[in-house]
Amino acid sequence: MTAPAAHARFRFAVIVFPGSNCDVDAHRALGEVLGQDVEYVRHDAGDLDGYDAVILPGGFSYGDALRAGAIAALSPVMAAVERFASAGGPVLGICNGFQILCEAGLLPGALHRNRDLKFRCHDVFVRVEAGRTPFTWGIEPGTVLRMPIAHGEGCYTAPPEVLEELERRGQVVFRYVDAAGRRGGDANPNGSAHDIAGICNEAGNVVGLMPHPERCVERLIGGEDGRRVLGAAVRWLAARRELVTGGR
Amino acid sequence: MDAEAARAAPAARWERVGLTEDEYRRLVDLLGREPNDLELEMVGVMWSEHCSYKSSKVHLRRLPSEGPQVLMGPGENAGVLDLGDGTAVALRCESHNHPSAVEPVQGAATGVGGILRDIFTVGARPIALLDSLRFGPPERERNRYLLGGVVSGIAGYGNPVGVPTVGGEVYFEDCYADNPLVNVMAVGVLPRDRIVRGRAEGVGNPVFVVGARTGRDGIHGASLLASREFDQQAEDLRPEVQVGDPFLEKLLIEACLELTAGDAVVGVNDLGAAGLTSACSETASRAGQGIEIDVARVPRREPGMTPDEVMLSESQERMLIIARAGREDEVRRVFTRWGLEAAEIGRVTGDGMFRVRDGDRVVAELPARILTEQAPVYRRPAAPPADLEERWRLPRLEEPGPGDTAHWTAALERLLGSPNLCSRRWIWQQYDYQVRTNTVVVPGADAAVLRVPGSRKGIALAVDGNGRLAWLDPDRGARLIVAEAARNVACTGARPLGLTNCLNFASPERPETMWAFSAVIDGMAEAARALGTPVTGGNVSFYNETMGRGVYPTPVVGMLGVIDDLEKVVTPGFKAEGDALVLLGAPAAGLAGSEYLKVVHGLVRGRPPLVDLDLERRLIDLLVEAAAAGLLRSAHDLSDGGAAVALAEACFAAEPGAAGAEVALPEAGSAAEVLFGEGPSRVLVSTAPGDLQRLLDLAGRLAVPAAVIGAAGGGRLRIRIGGALAVDAEVQRLHRPWSEAMARWMA
Numbered sequence: 001m002t003a004p005a006a007h008a009r010f011r012f013a014v015i016v017f018p019g020s021n022c023d024v025d026a027h028r029a030l031g032e033v034l035g036q037d038v039e040y041v042r043h044d045a046g047d048l049d050g051y052d053a054v055i056l057p058g059g060f061s062y063g064d065a066l067r068a069g070a071i072a073a074l075s076p077v078m079a080a081v082e083r084f085a086s087a088g089g090p091v092l093g094i095c096n097g098f099q100i101l102c103e104a105g106l107l108p109g110a111l112h113r114n115r116d117l118k119f120r121c122h123d124v125f126v127r128v129e130a131g132r133t134p135f136t137w138g139i140e141p142g143t144v145l146r147m148p149i150a151h152g153e154g155c156y157t158a159p160p161e162v163l164e165e166l167e168r169r170g171q172v173v174f175r176y177v178d179a180a181g182r183r184g185g186d187a188n189p190n191g192s193a194h195d196i197a198g199i200c201n202e203a204g205n206v207v208g209l210m211p212h213p214e215r216c217v218e219r220l221i222g223g224e225d226g227r228r229v230l231g232a233a234v235r236w237l238a239a240r241r242e243l244v245t246g247g248r
Numbered sequence: 249m250d251a252e253a254a255r256a257a258p259a260a261r262w263e264r265v266g267l268t269e270d271e272y273r274r275l276v277d278l279l280g281r282e283p284n285d286l287e288l289e290m291v292g293v294m295w296s297e298h299c300s301y302k303s304s305k306v307h308l309r310r311l312p313s314e315g316p317q318v319l320m321g322p323g324e325n326a327g328v329l330d331l332g333d334g335t336a337v338a339l340r341c342e343s344h345n346h347p348s349a350v351e352p353v354q355g356a357a358t359g360v361g362g363i364l365r366d367i368f369t370v371g372a373r374p375i376a377l378l379d380s381l382r383f384g385p386p387e388r389e390r391n392r393y394l395l396g397g398v399v400s401g402i403a404g405y406g407n408p409v410g411v412p413t414v415g416g417e418v419y420f421e422d423c424y425a426d427n428p429l430v431n432v433m434a435v436g437v438l439p440r441d442r443i444v445r446g447r448a449e450g451v452g453n454p455v456f457v458v459g460a461r462t463g464r465d466g467i468h469g470a471s472l473l474a475s476r477e478f479d480q481q482a483e484d485l486r487p488e489v490q491v492g493d494p495f496l497e498k499l500l501i502e503a504c505l506e507l508t509a510g511d512a513v514v515g516v517n518d519l520g521a522a523g524l525t526s527a528c529s530e531t532a533s534r535a536g537q538g539i540e541i542d543v544a545r546v547p548r549r550e551p552g553m554t555p556d557e558v559m560l561s562e563s564q565e566r567m568l569i570i571a572r573a574g575r576e577d578e579v580r581r582v583f584t585r586w587g588l589e590a591a592e593i594g595r596v597t598g599d600g601m602f603r604v605r606d607g608d609r610v611v612a613e614l615p616a617r618i619l620t621e622q623a624p625v626y627r628r629p630a631a632p633p634a635d636l637e638e639r640w641r642l643p644r645l646e647e648p649g650p651g652d653t654a655h656w657t658a659a660l661e662r663l664l665g666s667p668n669l670c671s672r673r674w675i676w677q678q679y680d681y682q683v684r685t686n687t688v689v690v691p692g693a694d695a696a697v698l699r700v701p702g703s704r705k706g707i708a709l710a711v712d713g714n715g716r717l718a719w720l721d722p723d724r725g726a727r728l729i730v731a732e733a734a735r736n737v738a739c740t741g742a743r744p745l746g747l748t749n750c751l752n753f754a755s756p757e758r759p760e761t762m763w764a765f766s767a768v769i770d771g772m773a774e775a776a777r778a779l780g781t782p783v784t785g786g787n788v789s790f791y792n793e794t795m796g797r798g799v800y801p802t803p804v805v806g807m808l809g810v811i812d813d814l815e816k817v818v819t820p821g822f823k824a825e826g827d828a829l830v831l832l833g834a835p836a837a838g839l840a841g842s843e844y845l846k847v848v849h850g851l852v853r854g855r856p857p858l859v860d861l862d863l864e865r866r867l868i869d870l871l872v873e874a875a876a877a878g879l880l881r882s883a884h885d886l887s888d889g890g891a892a893v894a895l896a897e898a899c900f901a902a903e904p905g906a907a908g909a910e911v912a913l914p915e916a917g918s919a920a921e922v923l924f925g926e927g928p929s930r931v932l933v934s935t936a937p938g939d940l941q942r943l944l945d946l947a948g949r950l951a952v953p954a955a956v957i958g959a960a961g962g963g964r965l966r967i968r969i970g971g972a973l974a975v976d977a978e979v980q981r982l983h984r985p986w987s988e989a990m991a992r993w994m995a
Contacts, residue, residue: 018587019495021410025685058683060408063495119403119678150407150680215685220814221699222682 008238010052013041015081015097017072022058022094022214029214029230030055036234043075047083052237053090053134054081056097058150058212068111068153069099078104090134090233091206095151098198098208107201107208108166109158115191119152123222124189126174126197126211127181133173133204135213135229137236144181145174145225147211149189154210156192156199163193174198174209265292266476271624278618286556286604286612291619293522293560294529297790300623303756304788307769311776311783317745318782323534325369325446325518326436327784329746331810335703336440338372341380341433341711341750341806343789347489348430349478352397356430357405357492361564363434364411365518368501369567371444371508372436375686376698377406379416379432380711380750380804384425386667386993391420394428396994402432403678408494409501413679414687414696417711420667423719426478426794431750431787433711433806437700444508446517448531448539448570451598453514455541456569457524458583458590459500463549466490466523466562477755478794496565496588503586504567512575519566525559527568528594529602529619538616540603541594555611559604570596630762639720640855642840650919651972659848660892660975663924665985666847669889671900674990688814692901694739694885695809697817706814708742713750713804714888717841717856722764722801724856725841726771731864731928732887733807734779738868739883739931741818741875742809744779749786749805754798756790764801772803778861779868781807818875820884821901822909825961827881827934829911831891832947832954833867834860836916837927843888844924859928863952867929870950879935879943886930892923892967892975894932899965899979900986907979908965911958915970922969934960 014026023040031038041048043061048054061072072078078100085091085106093101101107114120128136128143158166166172174197176188188195190210198209213226262272265288275291276282283291297303313321319336320328326340344359360377367374379402384391395418406413411434448455466489507513515535517527524541532539543558553561569590571579576592583590597603602619604612615622633639648655663669676691688706689697695710712733718725734744751768754761776783792799811817839845840854874880884901886894891913899907913922935943940956947954965982967975 019408019498021408021498021683025683028685059410060495060498063408063493063498065495118400119407119680121680121682122677148682150682152407212682215682218685220688221685 008234010036010234010237011050012036012038013048013051013054014038015043015054015056015077016040017043017061017075019061019063020057020059022212026055026057026094026214029217029226033217034230034234041077043072043077045077046080048080053233054084056093056100058095058097061096061100069096069103072100073103082106085206088203088205090236092135093208094212094214095210098210099153101206101208106206107199108162109156111153112155112157113153114155120189121150123148124211125177125179125187127177129175130170130173130200132170133200133207134233134236135207136173137232139228139232142181144177144179145228146223147213147226148215148222149211151210154190154192156196158193166199167194169202171199171202172196173200173207261288265289266296267292271295274624278622279614284612286559287614289556289560290525290612293525294619295623297756299522299526301788302624303626303628303790304765305625306627307766310769311773313782313784315782318784319440320443322785325366327746327748328370328443329784329808330440331700331703331705333703333705334440335700336438336443337707337808338367338370338436338438339433339748339806339808340366340785341431341748341804342787343750343752344430344432345427345752345789345792348398349428351489352394353401353404354489354491356398356401358490358564359430359432360402360405361492361494361497362520363432364409364497365520365567367434367436368504369444369446369516369518371442372438373505374411374434374436374501375684376435376696376709377411377413377432378709378711378806379413380713381416381418382424382429382715382802383420384422385420388425391425392993398430399675399678405492405494407680409498410683412681412683412687414681414698415691415709415711418672418675419715421716421800423799426797427792427799429752429792429799429802431804433748435709435808437702444513444516446531447515447535448537448596449514449535450572451537451596452573453596454571454573454576454592455539455594455596456571456579456590457546457593458567458569459588460493460496460563460565461547461549461589462558462561462566463563464553464557464561467557467560477791490562490564492564499586499588500565500567503583503588507579507582512578513569513571515570517568519568521562523559523561529616531568531570532602532616533620538597538599538601539594540597540605542605542607544607545591545593547589547591555604555606628756628762629759630766631759632763633760639853642854645849645920647918647920649972650969650974653973653976656919656923656974657977660896661982661985663843663847663889663893664896664982665989666843668843669893670989671987672990674994688817689740689819693820694736697740697811699814706811708737708740708809708811710736711804711806712736713802715800715802716852718764718768718803719800720841720854721856722767723771724858726768726803727775727859728856728928729803729805730772730775730779731859731861732885733805734781734868735864735885735931737807737809738871739818739885740811741816741872742811743872744781744807744809744868746782746784747776747805747807748784749803751786751788752792752799752802752804753790754793761798768801768803775861779865813876816875816878818880818883819901820898821882821903822898822906822934822960823881823903824906826937827960828937828940828956829909829958829960830933830935830943830954831957832870832931832933832952833863833929834927835914835953835955837890837921837925837930839921839925842890842924842926844890844920857927864929866950866952867931870947870952871931874943874946879939880933881936882934884932886932887926890924890926895967896965896982898932900983906960908962909958909960910962910966912968913957914955919969919974923967923974
């Protein structure tokens, strides 16, 4: 693959549901820090035409009424997200965005309350397990990233056969580990099955994760490992464009 | 009706609304007639201690509130300070003590909601929350229940609303067992020329109530819950506590800030204590205008509510907006876009009257000023407590010499695992302290540091309020608290700019309380003036007592500092093995009011020292200059637990490989005083060996004592006093009791 197009610019949509509160963080990370074109798209928007990638940010959409993500999954914009995803467009759900993707059926499984029933805000280590998604593109599997979590309902759960299938098809994208990359001990902060921190759909273009890459894109604030996740999407989009245009 | 019933009947009238007979007479005089029932209810709540500050007003005037950096001082919804580059910061601190005692989760949650509304009311985007909490000892189950409930209430509101909780403090003392304190501070940012005031300006301008619908909740919260001491019936007041909805508040923040960014609005006020009654009368009175509203137009949660209920409801997540005439549709459009209701309920009038209609019928009509400026003001009797000198008497302590390493090491371990000194991680890990990605220094340091959106500068924030010191000597205690807050902020490299406060006291009807209150104001005024940190506003909470047992006088100070270069921020942990450790400031400290005395000897005794404010100011200058020059690798205030605890904490927060310290402390007193003595103007810093001389030169130039005490690293904490080895332990071993204590009780 050619060197990542450092100056490649793409159009990112950050979806804003009532109660989203990490929308500004995703906007800042992609826009100010990574130099991409970013726009907020409201929950009642009907289409996502013209965007290269879609971010479902963290927060408490609809105040977590019913279940986290349950109401947002029914928003008009989610039909557009579904069309965007089925056309192969990269979609990233962070924290509440991950919950919404699961509720909307774009990703399998569900996120239950944390094992200790408490909201937890601290840094975790995750190991990149699958490098084929747009958001891990070019990151060597086995790479350990440090990112913050901030959630009360991040315990990933799915029926045993679904978990098995996720593993078999390489849909587990991030797994909680310790700093040295080992599973077990206190590494898993919320009791997630198989230490799952993030997964993708079968095609690999829709990714959801509980940690917040958009909160760690600057040395001064939270470190820079999240830049690799968001930056991967830029490289992936650049590579796709190259493929389509033949490098012209 | 018999004679006795006839005498009792009128008495019930004022007592029912919490007024005294004298106050009722005053009202009749001002009004020139007897008030009707609704008017009496309105006056009752507005003349309550909580709303009128009637016992504190004469004292609060003595606080310095002016300075070139103060853009808006006391009297508005929040104070506003100038960062000097076109950006301003709004700050306010408020108590929610009684509601939290009655129902900890919702009491604390609505405390967060209320203080956030004060911030976006002035047009500022909330960017940070801090909490100052007090509970009874964690050994008792009820105190643990209250702590757990308050923390989950703060998390349950602050996290969803999307404002990071970046810092705070918590103390456990017997006196707070029946009266926990829950003080919440909020900080927001706005362009300096966009401050919104709580004024009903412009005759004919429309008045809107926006946000949540009005329900029957919280009626009499201000007068009955917040302005009386507790008795055995306190539990019955649980229905008076409101229930918060952070989702609604999040929408309200976005809608209000969108609206106030334009010019359709002339004034905004939140609906807090005393609801519509307070918001309408205060906005009218501040503007010198009148206001007329129709309760029939106020959206309600349920049918059949009376005008009294609508006027006194303390339903959460509501705001009063005074718009420009002709811009009504714009107001409605913005709120509709955010899925919120905006109801036009009245107009600004020119007659100074607060007129309440229920459809065509006028149900209350009285000068707005009667409710606000003309509330009674008391200079209540004040007298020092009879046992004051007894409190100051320190008994002789039988203790071993500094060479008893096992004794002093065990004492340090015990202190590190004690309620007031152990790690607070169990608490702050439940708060989202990072949302909006501005948090540069996260909880656990001397002060939180935030990037300020729209500015190149950063701010540092700390809350402090050691009630034990104020109980022992309120004047000196208040000075110590202000000095510590300023020092905490300066430890990050920030220059203290101004403060807000929350003054928690027992019943003002007891002379002892008012004596302490007055002395606290004097001490706070003196320290704030000397350190150049004006008091931008705050909150007074009286009646923190149950069945005659009051809390310690607990003045909580929320300090804001400004930092020019965020790359130069300093944190408490050691950074590299071999870095020189320097004790800056006062070399000695005593045991008065110390954690050591409390934990090891079970004593709350001694007269706290009189802080040398001139030295404190020079020390702050030194910290700010040294940080800006890049001379400080770490800085940590020596406060609760003294030098030994500060050294241990700097080891716990150390970078990998830098933990541990080999130090010799100056032999200034007994071993206990040297290790655990608590006094002001003392900071532990580390510096690269190559920068040591420059740091010492700078300290010399600013006339701040500086003692090189040792070096960082090595994995062990070893403290010598005059050649004797007093403390010697693996950092790991000291870390365990400190890090595990709170999680263990709360399990």
